[in-house]
Amino acid sequence: MADKRLTIVKEKYKIADLKILMTTYHKETMKRAIPYRSDEQWDENEADGVIDLGQEFYEKTYEKFREYGNYTTIEYMYTGALFNRILLKYDGCMLHSSAIVVDGYAYLFSADSGTGKSTHTELWLKHFGDRAYIINDDKPALRCIEGQWYVYGTPWSGKHDISKNIQVKLGGIVFLERSEENWINEISPKEAFALFFRQTVRKLKTEEKMDLALKNVENVLVSNPIYRMGCNISDEAVVTAYEKIRRI
Missing domain, CATH: 3.90.228.20 (Phosphoenolpyruvate Carboxykinase; domain 3)
Known part of the structure:
Protein backbone atom coordinates (compact mmCIF):
# COMPACT_ATOMS: atom_id res chain seq x y z
CA MET A 1 0.00 0.00 0.00
CA ALA A 2 1.33 3.42 -0.91
CA ASP A 3 2.39 5.78 1.86
CA LYS A 4 0.45 9.02 1.34
CA ARG A 5 1.09 10.72 4.70
CA LEU A 6 1.43 14.45 4.15
CA THR A 7 4.18 16.77 5.31
CA ILE A 8 3.27 19.97 3.49
CA VAL A 9 6.14 22.46 3.41
CA LYS A 10 6.27 25.67 1.35
CA GLU A 11 9.77 27.11 1.13
CA LYS A 12 11.97 29.46 -0.87
CA TYR A 13 14.93 27.72 -2.49
CA LYS A 14 17.99 28.68 -4.53
CA ILE A 15 18.59 25.94 -7.11
CA ALA A 16 21.00 26.48 -10.01
CA ASP A 17 21.08 30.18 -9.04
CA LEU A 18 17.32 30.42 -9.58
CA LYS A 19 14.76 31.54 -7.02
CA ILE A 20 12.36 28.63 -6.69
CA LEU A 21 9.19 28.66 -4.59
CA MET A 22 8.40 24.99 -3.97
CA THR A 23 5.71 23.25 -1.97
CA THR A 24 6.45 19.64 -1.08
CA TYR A 25 3.84 17.23 0.24
CA HIS A 26 5.91 14.22 1.18
CA LYS A 27 8.78 14.20 3.64
CA GLU A 28 11.59 12.71 1.54
CA THR A 29 11.48 15.43 -1.13
CA MET A 30 11.45 18.10 1.56
CA LYS A 31 14.48 16.54 3.30
CA ARG A 32 16.46 16.44 0.05
CA ALA A 33 15.67 20.10 -0.59
CA ILE A 34 16.83 21.41 2.82
CA PRO A 35 20.41 22.24 1.64
CA TYR A 36 18.87 24.37 -1.13
CA ARG A 37 16.79 26.64 1.11
CA SER A 38 17.43 30.25 0.17
CA ASP A 39 19.43 32.45 2.54
CA GLU A 40 18.29 35.55 0.66
CA GLN A 41 15.17 37.56 1.45
CA TRP A 42 12.78 37.86 -1.49
CA ASP A 43 9.05 38.10 -2.05
CA GLU A 44 7.18 35.13 -3.45
CA ASN A 45 6.25 37.10 -6.57
CA GLU A 46 9.96 37.45 -7.35
CA ALA A 47 10.36 33.68 -7.85
CA ASP A 48 11.90 32.55 -11.13
CA GLY A 49 9.68 29.48 -10.92
CA VAL A 50 6.97 27.90 -8.77
CA ILE A 51 6.68 24.18 -8.07
CA ASP A 52 3.38 23.18 -6.46
CA LEU A 53 1.59 20.25 -8.05
CA GLY A 54 -0.92 19.76 -5.22
CA GLN A 55 -1.98 16.62 -3.38
CA GLU A 56 -4.87 16.02 -5.79
CA PHE A 57 -2.33 15.69 -8.61
CA TYR A 58 -0.41 13.07 -6.66
CA GLU A 59 -3.58 11.14 -5.85
CA LYS A 60 -4.61 11.00 -9.52
CA THR A 61 -1.10 10.18 -10.69
CA TYR A 62 -0.75 7.35 -8.21
CA GLU A 63 -3.99 5.79 -9.39
CA LYS A 64 -2.79 6.02 -12.99
CA PHE A 65 0.83 4.96 -12.49
CA ARG A 66 0.94 2.57 -9.55
CA GLU A 67 4.13 1.01 -10.93
CA TYR A 68 6.05 4.07 -9.71
CA GLY A 69 5.69 2.59 -6.24
CA ASN A 70 4.60 5.33 -3.84
CA TYR A 71 3.81 9.00 -3.45
CA THR A 72 7.38 9.90 -2.53
CA THR A 73 8.68 8.50 -5.82
CA ILE A 74 5.97 10.26 -7.79
CA GLU A 75 6.74 13.62 -6.14
CA TYR A 76 10.47 13.16 -6.75
CA MET A 77 9.91 12.47 -10.46
CA TYR A 78 7.38 15.18 -11.18
CA THR A 79 8.94 18.01 -9.17
CA GLY A 80 12.21 17.30 -10.95
CA ALA A 81 10.50 17.38 -14.34
CA LEU A 82 8.81 20.67 -13.46
CA PHE A 83 12.10 22.19 -12.34
CA ASN A 84 13.60 21.19 -15.68
CA ARG A 85 10.82 23.06 -17.50
CA ILE A 86 11.60 26.15 -15.43
CA LEU A 87 15.32 25.73 -16.13
CA LEU A 88 14.70 25.71 -19.89
CA LYS A 89 13.73 29.39 -19.71
CA TYR A 90 17.10 30.24 -18.18
CA ASP A 91 19.44 28.67 -20.75
CA GLY A 92 19.63 25.35 -18.99
Missing part, protein backbone atom coordinates in the same frame (compact mmCIF):
# COMPACT_ATOMS: atom_id res chain seq x y z
CA CYS A 93 18.47 21.77 -18.69
CA MET A 94 18.93 18.70 -16.50
CA LEU A 95 20.84 15.59 -17.54
CA HIS A 96 20.38 12.12 -16.03
CA SER A 97 23.98 11.59 -15.01
CA SER A 98 26.51 11.32 -12.21
CA ALA A 99 28.55 14.51 -11.99
CA ILE A 100 32.01 14.40 -10.42
CA VAL A 101 34.33 17.34 -9.79
CA VAL A 102 38.11 17.04 -10.11
CA ASP A 103 40.44 20.04 -9.85
CA GLY A 104 37.67 22.58 -10.33
CA TYR A 105 35.86 21.06 -13.33
CA ALA A 106 32.70 18.95 -13.36
CA TYR A 107 32.58 15.90 -15.61
CA LEU A 108 29.21 14.29 -16.26
CA PHE A 109 28.85 10.56 -16.88
CA SER A 110 25.48 9.69 -18.38
CA ALA A 111 23.88 6.36 -19.27
CA ASP A 112 20.70 4.35 -18.96
CA SER A 113 19.84 3.32 -15.41
CA GLY A 114 21.74 0.21 -14.39
CA THR A 115 24.67 0.76 -16.77
CA GLY A 116 27.02 1.78 -13.99
CA LYS A 117 27.52 5.55 -14.12
CA SER A 118 27.52 5.86 -10.31
CA THR A 119 29.88 2.89 -10.06
CA HIS A 120 32.22 4.63 -12.49
CA THR A 121 32.27 7.90 -10.55
CA GLU A 122 32.87 5.96 -7.31
CA LEU A 123 36.05 4.67 -8.95
CA TRP A 124 37.04 8.29 -9.57
CA LEU A 125 36.56 9.07 -5.88
CA LYS A 126 38.85 6.18 -4.93
CA HIS A 127 41.45 7.14 -7.54
CA PHE A 128 41.63 10.88 -6.83
CA GLY A 129 40.85 10.94 -3.11
CA ASP A 130 40.46 14.47 -1.74
CA ARG A 131 40.80 15.99 -5.22
CA ALA A 132 37.36 14.65 -6.21
CA TYR A 133 33.77 14.83 -5.02
CA ILE A 134 30.29 14.21 -6.41
CA ILE A 135 28.22 17.32 -7.10
CA ASN A 136 25.07 15.33 -7.99
CA ASP A 137 24.47 11.62 -8.55
CA ASP A 138 21.27 11.64 -10.62
CA LYS A 139 20.04 14.89 -12.17
CA PRO A 140 22.50 17.78 -12.07
CA ALA A 141 21.45 21.05 -13.66
CA LEU A 142 23.35 22.65 -16.54
CA ARG A 143 23.18 26.40 -17.23
CA CYS A 144 24.91 28.70 -19.69
CA ILE A 145 25.79 32.04 -18.07
CA GLU A 146 27.60 34.67 -20.13
CA GLY A 147 28.85 32.02 -22.53
CA GLN A 148 30.18 29.63 -19.86
CA TRP A 149 28.43 26.35 -19.04
CA TYR A 150 28.13 25.45 -15.36
CA VAL A 151 27.00 22.37 -13.45
CA TYR A 152 24.87 22.63 -10.30
CA GLY A 153 23.72 20.19 -7.69
CA THR A 154 19.96 19.77 -7.28
CA PRO A 155 17.64 18.09 -4.75
CA TRP A 156 16.95 15.42 -7.40
CA SER A 157 19.99 13.44 -6.37
CA GLY A 158 19.43 9.70 -6.78
CA LYS A 159 18.79 6.86 -4.37
CA HIS A 160 21.78 7.78 -2.18
CA ASP A 161 20.92 11.52 -2.14
CA ILE A 162 24.42 12.70 -3.04
CA SER A 163 24.53 16.37 -4.00
CA LYS A 164 26.15 19.71 -3.20
CA ASN A 165 24.48 23.09 -3.61
CA ILE A 166 27.31 24.68 -5.59
CA GLN A 167 28.25 25.87 -9.07
CA VAL A 168 31.20 24.34 -10.99
CA LYS A 169 32.45 24.86 -14.54
CA LEU A 170 31.51 22.06 -16.93
CA GLY A 171 34.54 20.12 -18.13
CA GLY A 172 32.85 17.62 -20.43
CA ILE A 173 30.08 15.05 -20.84
CA VAL A 174 30.68 11.32 -21.30
CA PHE A 175 28.06 8.79 -22.42
CA LEU A 176 28.91 5.41 -20.97
CA GLU A 177 28.36 1.86 -22.11
CA ARG A 178 29.66 -1.41 -20.73
CA SER A 179 32.72 -2.94 -22.34
CA GLU A 180 35.37 -5.51 -21.44
CA GLU A 181 38.00 -3.12 -22.77
CA ASN A 182 38.31 0.57 -21.88
CA TRP A 183 38.06 3.07 -24.71
CA ILE A 184 36.87 6.65 -25.18
CA ASN A 185 36.31 8.83 -28.25
CA GLU A 186 35.19 12.41 -28.71
CA ILE A 187 31.99 12.57 -30.76
CA SER A 188 30.28 15.25 -32.82
CA PRO A 189 27.25 17.23 -31.62
CA LYS A 190 25.18 15.42 -34.23
CA GLU A 191 26.16 12.00 -32.88
CA ALA A 192 25.71 13.16 -29.29
CA PHE A 193 22.28 14.70 -29.74
CA ALA A 194 20.23 11.50 -29.51
CA LEU A 195 22.32 10.26 -26.56
CA PHE A 196 21.77 13.51 -24.65
CA PHE A 197 18.09 13.92 -25.47
CA ARG A 198 17.43 10.39 -24.28
CA GLN A 199 18.77 11.30 -20.82
CA THR A 200 16.98 14.59 -20.27
CA VAL A 201 13.34 15.44 -19.54
CA ARG A 202 11.46 14.99 -22.82
CA LYS A 203 7.78 15.14 -21.85
CA LEU A 204 7.16 18.78 -22.66
CA LYS A 205 3.60 19.92 -23.14
CA THR A 206 4.06 22.88 -25.46
CA GLU A 207 5.87 23.54 -28.71
CA GLU A 208 7.56 26.53 -27.06
CA LYS A 209 9.13 24.37 -24.34
CA MET A 210 10.22 21.77 -26.86
CA ASP A 211 11.88 24.48 -28.96
CA LEU A 212 13.68 25.74 -25.85
CA ALA A 213 14.82 22.22 -24.98
CA LEU A 214 16.17 21.61 -28.47
CA LYS A 215 17.97 24.97 -28.49
CA ASN A 216 19.57 24.40 -25.09
CA VAL A 217 20.66 20.85 -25.90
CA GLU A 218 22.21 22.01 -29.16
CA ASN A 219 23.99 24.84 -27.34
CA VAL A 220 25.54 22.60 -24.69
CA LEU A 221 26.68 20.08 -27.30
CA VAL A 222 28.36 22.59 -29.62
CA SER A 223 29.99 24.47 -26.74
CA ASN A 224 31.54 21.56 -24.82
CA PRO A 225 33.54 18.40 -25.51
CA ILE A 226 31.31 15.32 -25.66
CA TYR A 227 32.55 11.73 -25.49
CA ARG A 228 31.38 8.17 -25.85
CA MET A 229 33.09 5.60 -23.64
CA GLY A 230 33.11 1.86 -23.17
CA CYS A 231 34.44 0.78 -19.80
CA ASN A 232 34.79 -1.95 -17.24
CA ILE A 233 34.96 -1.67 -13.45
CA SER A 234 38.63 -0.92 -12.96
CA ASP A 235 41.04 1.85 -12.05
CA GLU A 236 42.26 1.68 -15.65
CA ALA A 237 38.83 2.95 -16.73
CA VAL A 238 39.35 6.10 -14.66
CA VAL A 239 42.80 6.71 -16.08
CA THR A 240 41.57 6.13 -19.64
CA ALA A 241 38.76 8.64 -19.19
CA TYR A 242 40.70 11.30 -17.32
CA GLU A 243 43.64 11.33 -19.70
CA LYS A 244 41.21 12.05 -22.53
CA ILE A 245 38.79 14.52 -20.97
CA ARG A 246 40.74 16.50 -18.37
CA ARG A 247 40.65 20.25 -18.85
CA ILE A 248 43.86 21.16 -17.00
Whole structure:
Protein backbone atom coordinates (compact mmCIF):
# COMPACT_ATOMS: atom_id res chain seq x y z
CA MET A 1 0.00 0.00 0.00
CA ALA A 2 1.33 3.42 -0.91
CA ASP A 3 2.39 5.78 1.86
CA LYS A 4 0.45 9.02 1.34
CA ARG A 5 1.09 10.72 4.70
CA LEU A 6 1.43 14.45 4.15
CA THR A 7 4.18 16.77 5.31
CA ILE A 8 3.27 19.97 3.49
CA VAL A 9 6.14 22.46 3.41
CA LYS A 10 6.27 25.67 1.35
CA GLU A 11 9.77 27.11 1.13
CA LYS A 12 11.97 29.46 -0.87
CA TYR A 13 14.93 27.72 -2.49
CA LYS A 14 17.99 28.68 -4.53
CA ILE A 15 18.59 25.94 -7.11
CA ALA A 16 21.00 26.48 -10.01
CA ASP A 17 21.08 30.18 -9.04
CA LEU A 18 17.32 30.42 -9.58
CA LYS A 19 14.76 31.54 -7.02
CA ILE A 20 12.36 28.63 -6.69
CA LEU A 21 9.19 28.66 -4.59
CA MET A 22 8.40 24.99 -3.97
CA THR A 23 5.71 23.25 -1.97
CA THR A 24 6.45 19.64 -1.08
CA TYR A 25 3.84 17.23 0.24
CA HIS A 26 5.91 14.22 1.18
CA LYS A 27 8.78 14.20 3.64
CA GLU A 28 11.59 12.71 1.54
CA THR A 29 11.48 15.43 -1.13
CA MET A 30 11.45 18.10 1.56
CA LYS A 31 14.48 16.54 3.30
CA ARG A 32 16.46 16.44 0.05
CA ALA A 33 15.67 20.10 -0.59
CA ILE A 34 16.83 21.41 2.82
CA PRO A 35 20.41 22.24 1.64
CA TYR A 36 18.87 24.37 -1.13
CA ARG A 37 16.79 26.64 1.11
CA SER A 38 17.43 30.25 0.17
CA ASP A 39 19.43 32.45 2.54
CA GLU A 40 18.29 35.55 0.66
CA GLN A 41 15.17 37.56 1.45
CA TRP A 42 12.78 37.86 -1.49
CA ASP A 43 9.05 38.10 -2.05
CA GLU A 44 7.18 35.13 -3.45
CA ASN A 45 6.25 37.10 -6.57
CA GLU A 46 9.96 37.45 -7.35
CA ALA A 47 10.36 33.68 -7.85
CA ASP A 48 11.90 32.55 -11.13
CA GLY A 49 9.68 29.48 -10.92
CA VAL A 50 6.97 27.90 -8.77
CA ILE A 51 6.68 24.18 -8.07
CA ASP A 52 3.38 23.18 -6.46
CA LEU A 53 1.59 20.25 -8.05
CA GLY A 54 -0.92 19.76 -5.22
CA GLN A 55 -1.98 16.62 -3.38
CA GLU A 56 -4.87 16.02 -5.79
CA PHE A 57 -2.33 15.69 -8.61
CA TYR A 58 -0.41 13.07 -6.66
CA GLU A 59 -3.58 11.14 -5.85
CA LYS A 60 -4.61 11.00 -9.52
CA THR A 61 -1.10 10.18 -10.69
CA TYR A 62 -0.75 7.35 -8.21
CA GLU A 63 -3.99 5.79 -9.39
CA LYS A 64 -2.79 6.02 -12.99
CA PHE A 65 0.83 4.96 -12.49
CA ARG A 66 0.94 2.57 -9.55
CA GLU A 67 4.13 1.01 -10.93
CA TYR A 68 6.05 4.07 -9.71
CA GLY A 69 5.69 2.59 -6.24
CA ASN A 70 4.60 5.33 -3.84
CA TYR A 71 3.81 9.00 -3.45
CA THR A 72 7.38 9.90 -2.53
CA THR A 73 8.68 8.50 -5.82
CA ILE A 74 5.97 10.26 -7.79
CA GLU A 75 6.74 13.62 -6.14
CA TYR A 76 10.47 13.16 -6.75
CA MET A 77 9.91 12.47 -10.46
CA TYR A 78 7.38 15.18 -11.18
CA THR A 79 8.94 18.01 -9.17
CA GLY A 80 12.21 17.30 -10.95
CA ALA A 81 10.50 17.38 -14.34
CA LEU A 82 8.81 20.67 -13.46
CA PHE A 83 12.10 22.19 -12.34
CA ASN A 84 13.60 21.19 -15.68
CA ARG A 85 10.82 23.06 -17.50
CA ILE A 86 11.60 26.15 -15.43
CA LEU A 87 15.32 25.73 -16.13
CA LEU A 88 14.70 25.71 -19.89
CA LYS A 89 13.73 29.39 -19.71
CA TYR A 90 17.10 30.24 -18.18
CA ASP A 91 19.44 28.67 -20.75
CA GLY A 92 19.63 25.35 -18.99
CA CYS A 93 18.47 21.77 -18.69
CA MET A 94 18.93 18.70 -16.50
CA LEU A 95 20.84 15.59 -17.54
CA HIS A 96 20.38 12.12 -16.03
CA SER A 97 23.98 11.59 -15.01
CA SER A 98 26.51 11.32 -12.21
CA ALA A 99 28.55 14.51 -11.99
CA ILE A 100 32.01 14.40 -10.42
CA VAL A 101 34.33 17.34 -9.79
CA VAL A 102 38.11 17.04 -10.11
CA ASP A 103 40.44 20.04 -9.85
CA GLY A 104 37.67 22.58 -10.33
CA TYR A 105 35.86 21.06 -13.33
CA ALA A 106 32.70 18.95 -13.36
CA TYR A 107 32.58 15.90 -15.61
CA LEU A 108 29.21 14.29 -16.26
CA PHE A 109 28.85 10.56 -16.88
CA SER A 110 25.48 9.69 -18.38
CA ALA A 111 23.88 6.36 -19.27
CA ASP A 112 20.70 4.35 -18.96
CA SER A 113 19.84 3.32 -15.41
CA GLY A 114 21.74 0.21 -14.39
CA THR A 115 24.67 0.76 -16.77
CA GLY A 116 27.02 1.78 -13.99
CA LYS A 117 27.52 5.55 -14.12
CA SER A 118 27.52 5.86 -10.31
CA THR A 119 29.88 2.89 -10.06
CA HIS A 120 32.22 4.63 -12.49
CA THR A 121 32.27 7.90 -10.55
CA GLU A 122 32.87 5.96 -7.31
CA LEU A 123 36.05 4.67 -8.95
CA TRP A 124 37.04 8.29 -9.57
CA LEU A 125 36.56 9.07 -5.88
CA LYS A 126 38.85 6.18 -4.93
CA HIS A 127 41.45 7.14 -7.54
CA PHE A 128 41.63 10.88 -6.83
CA GLY A 129 40.85 10.94 -3.11
CA ASP A 130 40.46 14.47 -1.74
CA ARG A 131 40.80 15.99 -5.22
CA ALA A 132 37.36 14.65 -6.21
CA TYR A 133 33.77 14.83 -5.02
CA ILE A 134 30.29 14.21 -6.41
CA ILE A 135 28.22 17.32 -7.10
CA ASN A 136 25.07 15.33 -7.99
CA ASP A 137 24.47 11.62 -8.55
CA ASP A 138 21.27 11.64 -10.62
CA LYS A 139 20.04 14.89 -12.17
CA PRO A 140 22.50 17.78 -12.07
CA ALA A 141 21.45 21.05 -13.66
CA LEU A 142 23.35 22.65 -16.54
CA ARG A 143 23.18 26.40 -17.23
CA CYS A 144 24.91 28.70 -19.69
CA ILE A 145 25.79 32.04 -18.07
CA GLU A 146 27.60 34.67 -20.13
CA GLY A 147 28.85 32.02 -22.53
CA GLN A 148 30.18 29.63 -19.86
CA TRP A 149 28.43 26.35 -19.04
CA TYR A 150 28.13 25.45 -15.36
CA VAL A 151 27.00 22.37 -13.45
CA TYR A 152 24.87 22.63 -10.30
CA GLY A 153 23.72 20.19 -7.69
CA THR A 154 19.96 19.77 -7.28
CA PRO A 155 17.64 18.09 -4.75
CA TRP A 156 16.95 15.42 -7.40
CA SER A 157 19.99 13.44 -6.37
CA GLY A 158 19.43 9.70 -6.78
CA LYS A 159 18.79 6.86 -4.37
CA HIS A 160 21.78 7.78 -2.18
CA ASP A 161 20.92 11.52 -2.14
CA ILE A 162 24.42 12.70 -3.04
CA SER A 163 24.53 16.37 -4.00
CA LYS A 164 26.15 19.71 -3.20
CA ASN A 165 24.48 23.09 -3.61
CA ILE A 166 27.31 24.68 -5.59
CA GLN A 167 28.25 25.87 -9.07
CA VAL A 168 31.20 24.34 -10.99
CA LYS A 169 32.45 24.86 -14.54
CA LEU A 170 31.51 22.06 -16.93
CA GLY A 171 34.54 20.12 -18.13
CA GLY A 172 32.85 17.62 -20.43
CA ILE A 173 30.08 15.05 -20.84
CA VAL A 174 30.68 11.32 -21.30
CA PHE A 175 28.06 8.79 -22.42
CA LEU A 176 28.91 5.41 -20.97
CA GLU A 177 28.36 1.86 -22.11
CA ARG A 178 29.66 -1.41 -20.73
CA SER A 179 32.72 -2.94 -22.34
CA GLU A 180 35.37 -5.51 -21.44
CA GLU A 181 38.00 -3.12 -22.77
CA ASN A 182 38.31 0.57 -21.88
CA TRP A 183 38.06 3.07 -24.71
CA ILE A 184 36.87 6.65 -25.18
CA ASN A 185 36.31 8.83 -28.25
CA GLU A 186 35.19 12.41 -28.71
CA ILE A 187 31.99 12.57 -30.76
CA SER A 188 30.28 15.25 -32.82
CA PRO A 189 27.25 17.23 -31.62
CA LYS A 190 25.18 15.42 -34.23
CA GLU A 191 26.16 12.00 -32.88
CA ALA A 192 25.71 13.16 -29.29
CA PHE A 193 22.28 14.70 -29.74
CA ALA A 194 20.23 11.50 -29.51
CA LEU A 195 22.32 10.26 -26.56
CA PHE A 196 21.77 13.51 -24.65
CA PHE A 197 18.09 13.92 -25.47
CA ARG A 198 17.43 10.39 -24.28
CA GLN A 199 18.77 11.30 -20.82
CA THR A 200 16.98 14.59 -20.27
CA VAL A 201 13.34 15.44 -19.54
CA ARG A 202 11.46 14.99 -22.82
CA LYS A 203 7.78 15.14 -21.85
CA LEU A 204 7.16 18.78 -22.66
CA LYS A 205 3.60 19.92 -23.14
CA THR A 206 4.06 22.88 -25.46
CA GLU A 207 5.87 23.54 -28.71
CA GLU A 208 7.56 26.53 -27.06
CA LYS A 209 9.13 24.37 -24.34
CA MET A 210 10.22 21.77 -26.86
CA ASP A 211 11.88 24.48 -28.96
CA LEU A 212 13.68 25.74 -25.85
CA ALA A 213 14.82 22.22 -24.98
CA LEU A 214 16.17 21.61 -28.47
CA LYS A 215 17.97 24.97 -28.49
CA ASN A 216 19.57 24.40 -25.09
CA VAL A 217 20.66 20.85 -25.90
CA GLU A 218 22.21 22.01 -29.16
CA ASN A 219 23.99 24.84 -27.34
CA VAL A 220 25.54 22.60 -24.69
CA LEU A 221 26.68 20.08 -27.30
CA VAL A 222 28.36 22.59 -29.62
CA SER A 223 29.99 24.47 -26.74
CA ASN A 224 31.54 21.56 -24.82
CA PRO A 225 33.54 18.40 -25.51
CA ILE A 226 31.31 15.32 -25.66
CA TYR A 227 32.55 11.73 -25.49
CA ARG A 228 31.38 8.17 -25.85
CA MET A 229 33.09 5.60 -23.64
CA GLY A 230 33.11 1.86 -23.17
CA CYS A 231 34.44 0.78 -19.80
CA ASN A 232 34.79 -1.95 -17.24
CA ILE A 233 34.96 -1.67 -13.45
CA SER A 234 38.63 -0.92 -12.96
CA ASP A 235 41.04 1.85 -12.05
CA GLU A 236 42.26 1.68 -15.65
CA ALA A 237 38.83 2.95 -16.73
CA VAL A 238 39.35 6.10 -14.66
CA VAL A 239 42.80 6.71 -16.08
CA THR A 240 41.57 6.13 -19.64
CA ALA A 241 38.76 8.64 -19.19
CA TYR A 242 40.70 11.30 -17.32
CA GLU A 243 43.64 11.33 -19.70
CA LYS A 244 41.21 12.05 -22.53
CA ILE A 245 38.79 14.52 -20.97
CA ARG A 246 40.74 16.50 -18.37
CA ARG A 247 40.65 20.25 -18.85
CA ILE A 248 43.86 21.16 -17.00
